[in-house]
Amino acid sequence: MSPLKIKKGSTSHSAYDLRPSYSDTVERHTLAVLVENEPGVLARVIGLFAGRGYNIESLTVAEVDHQGHRSRITIVTTGTPQIIIQIKAQLGRIIDVHKVNDLTVEGPSVERELGLFKVAGKGEHRVEALRLADIFRANVVDSTLESFVFEITGTPEKIDAFADLMRPLGLQEVARTGVAALSRGAV
Amino acid sequence: MSKTMTGAKMVVQALIDQGVDVVFGYPGGAVLPIYDELFQQEKIKHVLVRHEQAAVHAAEGYARSTGKPGVALVTSGPGATNAVTGLTDALMDSIPIIVLTGQVPTFMIGSDAFQEADTVGITRPCTKHNWLVKDTEKLSATLHEAFHVALSGRPGPVLIDIPKDVQFATGTYTEARQVETHYNPQVKGDLAMITELAKAMETAKRPVFYTGGGVINSGTAASQLLRELVAATGFPITSTLMGLGAYPASGDNWLGMLGMHGLYEANMAMHDCDLMINIGARFDDRITGRIDAFSPRSKKAHIDIDASSINKVVHADFPILGDVAHVLEDLLNVWKARGRKTNTEGLAKWWGQIKEWRAVDCLKFTQQGKIIKPQYALERLEALTKKHDRYICTEVGQHQMWAAQYLGFEDPNRWMTSGGLGTMGYGFPASIGVQMAHPDALVINVAGEASWLMNMQELGTAMQYRLPVKQFILNNERLGMVRQWQELLHGERYSSSWSESLPDFVKLAEAFGAKGILCSDPDTLDDAIMEMLTHKGPVLFDCLVEKHENCFPMIPSGKPHNEMLLGDASTKDAIQAGGAVLV
16 A cells, blocks of 8 residues: 555645546548437537537538438547547437448548639639639639639538638638538448 | 327326336426326326426436336426436436426427426437427337337436427327337447457456446346356456445455445555456546556456447457346356366465455444444444345435445345436435335435435425335535545635534424434434334434544545555544544
8 A cells, every 4th residue: 555645735636637648649530420310410419529529620411311311410520549439439329320430441432522602803813713713623603793603612622722712812701511421432 | 900099198108008107206387288197097106206306316216226217207497407417317327217398389389488498408418318209199109219218228318308289189109019219239249359358367367347337237137147257257346336236245256346435455456457357337537546547557348338438538458349248148158168267376366465455444443432433323224224125325425435335235226326427415316216116125315414405305205105215314514525525635624515504304304294313322323223214104314423524445536546545543533633544
C-alpha cells in the first residue's frame, strides 16, 4: 500500500479530469447512416453529436427509399481514431438506425457536393467569372445584366477552389448542400 | 381476427398482453381516458404515487427486483417533466421501464396548450427510444415494440407519448406477435475471440473477474453461469456497485466491491492483475480512477452487449460483443473442452498476495461510546436481517457506500441503488416498487436523512397500499458525502452541507399514520431494529449516527487504485479528528 498524503485544504481534484492518453491525430471520416424515416430521427442523430461533443463538418439527409421508408444521412466528421469508433458505435445504438458505413475506411468512395454561387459584377470581372465557371464546368442557372448564379458539383475541395476564385470577382452569396457519398463498385 | 377498440383501451390491453400486473402513476387531464379504462378492469393494479418522479423510481425498483419491465403512467406537461430524472436514472443504470405520458390532442400540439410540453423532445436524450403516437391505428404496435426495445440488447427506459384524441379514437388492436421489428441486437459472442480469452485464462498468473450490472440484467442464468465459472477456475471476483449479488458475498472467491469506495483487496487486485475479465461492466470513472494508471500491466477482456461500451474508455484486448449469459455459456464450454486448465502455481501465489491485502481489513471500525457508528448500524442490520427474504434499496451518498460495503448480497435482483446517475430520492420510491412486486418480502431502504427527504411524500403511498417498507435512515444531520469531500478537498469549508431544520422523523411518520422509531444508543440498537422488523406496516427508523464519520476506503478522484485512502478506525480520535485519520 502506498499511502497518499493529501494536504488538508489542498485544491480539489475534479472527478472529471480524467483524460485518457489515446492517439490525438484528428482524422476526417465520411459516414453513411441509413435510417428509418421517422419523425425526430435527424434530431436523434444531431442530438447525439451535440450531447457527446462530437464534430459535424457537413451533414446531408434525404429520403432514398420511399417504399422502404428509409433515409440516408451522410455525415462528415472529425476526431481521433478512438472518437470515430465511438461515434459509429453510438450511432449504431440509435433504434431507428439500420446501418452505419464508414466510407473513409471501407474502400474507395466518391464524394460530391453541389454549390450555388451568386456573383455580381460588370465588365472584365463578369467575363472572367464566366470564363472560370466554364473551366470548372459550372452551369449558369440564373443571369441578370449584373449577376450570375452558378451551379457547380464536385468534391468539397473543388467547390472550395471555385469559391476562392469567385471571391475577388464579386461573390455575394453561397449555398452548399454538404457532401453526398457512395462507395465505388458494386455492393 | 381484428379487434377494434379505443386508444385508451389499447393501452390497457397491451399492458395486459405484455404481462404487466402493476402500474405506478399519477392522473391528469391528458391521461384521463386511460385512467378510465384502468378503473374498469381488475388485471392491472394501479399505485397512486405522490409525485411523478416516484412513479418512475418505483417502476425501476419493480424492474430491478423482478427482471421484468416496470411501467409508469403520467400526464402531459409537468407529469412528463417530473419523470425526466427517473428516465435518466434508468438510462444510466440500464433498467427496462416503460413510461406512458399523456399529451395534448394532436390538433393542439405546438400551440403552447395547457400542460403541453415537447415530451419526446425533452426525453429524447434520456430514453433508449421514444415515440409520439399520432394515429390510434399505430398505437398498439408501438406499445408492443416499446416493450421489445426496453428489454432487448442493453435494457433501458422507453417513453410513449399519447395525445388525448388518440386515446379517445378507435382503431384496430395489433397483437404483439404481429409486430415486426428490425431491432434485434446480437446476443452470441464471437467464438474465435471467446477461445482467445479461454486460452489467456489458462496461462494467467493473476486473473480477476470484474463484473457489473450487465450480469444482473442478463438474467438469473447469467449469475448461475458466473458462479460456475468462478468455482471452476478458482479466480478471484470483484463487482461494481450495480453488479452486487451476481456472485454471493459469502462465496470463497469474493473480494468485495471495487471502485472509489471499494475494498482494498478488490482495488489492489484490479491494479496488479495480469488478466482482467470485465463481464457486463463499463469502466465507469468511479471504477477506473485515473485512466492512464488503471491496471497498467493487465490484458483486458470486455464482455458487453453494447458495442459503444467496448473501447470507450479502456482498450479491450479481448472485445466480446454479446449477452453475458450467452457468452459465459460459450466461454465455459470452450474452456472445459480445452481441458479445464489454469495456471495453478501462479494462482496460488496470487491468492497468497490477496490474502495479505485482505489482512489489512479495510472495513474495520471500532464501535465505542454512546454514539452509533453508521458502520455498526449496518453491521447490526445485516446480522439481524440476513436470514430474511430480503431486498435492499438505498438512496445516494455515504450510507449507500456503507450499505454496499457492510451488507452481503447472496443473489441477484436483491439490491436496488442508483449507480450511474446518483439520484438522491431514488431509494424510498424504489422500495415501494420492490414491495409491490414482493408483497411478503422484507424490503429495507437504507437512507440518509437528506436523500430520504427528497421523496418523503411517498409515505402516503406506502400507507395507502399497506406496503411495509422499512426506511432505515442513518441520520448524521449532514449531507455526508458532500461534507466528506469538503473536508478532504475544500479545506473543511462546509458550504451548505448541514441538514438544518430537520423534522422530528417519529412525529413525521405518525403524521402519516406510520410507525416511527428513534434510536441513538448503540446498546438499544438491536432491540430497535427488531421492533422495526416485527412491525407489520411501514416504519421510519431514525438512527442517529456519528455526524462526521468518513466513508473509507476511498480512491480520491484522479488517483490510481493503489493509492487508496484507508481510514484508520483503530485510532481512538478518528471520530473527532476528521481528515486527520488519513493514512
